[in-house]
Amino acid sequence: MQITISDKILHFKQPAGTSRGVYTTRHSYYVTIEKDGVRGIGECATLPDLSCDTLGSDDAYRQTLSQLCQLTASMGSIPFDLLRPYPSMLFGLETAMAQVNAGGSLDFFHTPFGRGEEGIPMNGLVWMGTFEEMYARMKAKLDAGFHCIKLKIGAIDWDRELSLVQFIRQHFSKEDIELRVDANGGFTPENAMSRLEQLAKYDVHSIEQPIRQHQWKEMAALCRNTPLPIALDEELIGVNLKMMKEDLLDTIRPQYIILKPSLHGGMRGTEEWIALARSRGIGSWITSALESNIGLNAIAQLAAKIYGPHISMPQGLGTGQLFTDNIPLDHAVLQLRGDKLWLK
Numbered sequence: 334m335q336i337t338i339s340d341k342i343l344h345f346k347q348p349a350g351t352s353r354g355v356y357t358t359r360h361s362y363y364v365t366i367e368k369d370g371v372r373g374i375g376e377c378a379t380l381p382d383l384s385c386d387t388l389g390s391d392d393a394y395r396q397t398l399s400q401l402c403q404l405t406a407s408m409g410s411i412p413f414d415l416l417r418p419y420p421s422m423l424f425g426l427e428t429a430m431a432q433v434n435a436g437g438s439l440d441f442f443h444t445p446f447g448r449g450e451e452g453i454p455m456n457g458l459v460w461m462g463t464f465e466e467m468y469a470r471m472k473a474k475l476d477a478g479f480h481c482i483k484l485k486i487g488a489i490d491w492d493r494e495l496s497l498v499q500f501i502r503q504h505f506s507k508e509d510i511e512l513r514v515d516a517n518g519g520f521t522p523e524n525a526m527s528r529l530e531q532l533a534k535y536d537v538h539s540i541e542q543p544i545r546q547h548q549w550k551e552m553a554a555l556c557r558n559t560p561l562p563i564a565l566d567e568e569l570i571g572v573n574l575k576m577m578k579e580d581l582l583d584t585i586r587p588q589y590i591i592l593k594p595s596l597h598g599g600m601r602g603t604e605e606w607i608a609l610a611r612s613r614g615i616g617s618w619i620t621s622a623l624e625s626n627i628g629l630n631a632i633a634q635l636a637a638k639i640y641g642p643h644i645s646m647p648q649g650l651g652t653g654q655l656f657t658d659n660i661p662l663d664h665a666v667l668q669l670r671g672d673k674l675w676l677k
């Protein structure tokens with residue numbers, strides 16, 4: 334087995350906003366595994382200030398990645414427990430290995446999605462704006478075929494955000510559109526409960542990360558009393574050991590967890606999270622985190638493996654249209670049709 338590393342700076346078509354700032358470029362490393370003439374490629378990429386494994390510099394990242402690739406090559410398999418602290422590297426290696434194990438095919442796990450027979454439903458993202466802008470953006474998503482919309486809240490004036498949610502619900506009923514909101518930790522333990530109560534009046538499906546992570550006691554109290562399902566996202570970053578995952582789920586008892594494989598444990602760590610959640614009656618969905626086509630395909634293949642076939646819960650997958658210089662997939666494209674992502 335041989336593993337090689339290359340890298341590329343990808344350029345966003347439009348600056349990409351996250352809970353930790355705005356990015357114009359993305360530095361992705363690509364690991365290629367070759368075994369018995371079969372090749373697989375995986376993407377390793379971190380988000381500065383968000384990932385637990387940026388290691389402070391590009392040099393340090395490349396060095397550690399290179400060591401872990403050498404180790405994987407000499408062992409002939411991925412040393413999962415050793416890679417737990419490096420979810421982005423683990424995810425890339427798992428992607429490449431999955432492709433090799435699938436004989437070089439992009440249909441990693443032999444799913445209807447992987448064969449191009451069914452799509453995966455997704456939520457659409459709508460940015461906050463004026464009443465007119467919001468109406469136009471919501472209408473456009475609905476016309477495009479979306480049934481589930483995610484709104485990023487917690488960033489501007491709360492009263493204004495709440496009146497925008499109210500305005501949306503006046504024009505688009507619960508039957509028209511499932512509304513998810515993401516506060517990205519924008520509420521405080523003091524104001525969160527009253528805000529959750531206000532939001533619950535407008536039939537909101539769920540709220541992501543109402544308060545900042547690392548406040549388990551406060552988050553647990555919210556999850557116990559909330560009128561609105563709470564989904565943990567940033568909270569899961571850096572929680573890489575199985576015992577810590579169990580501890581977090583048992584302490585906070587969220588209604589949902591949201592898994593980003595490159596941030597939350599790679600493929601195997603994500604599957605571990607979901608199995609632990611399921612056994613506690615906690616729901617989940619998977620989302621991408623600004624990956625190029627290589628990473629995005631891997632996340633979609635994983636979602637299809639875990640939740641498929643016939644996924645009904647919308648996932649948070651990207652559209653593959655983020656970058657001006659995206660990496661093409663071998664003989665295939667990721668395509669958005671209506672609200673579903675297809676591999677064709």
Ligand SMILES: [Mg+2]
Nearest residue numbers: 515517541566
């Ligand atoms: Mg989020």
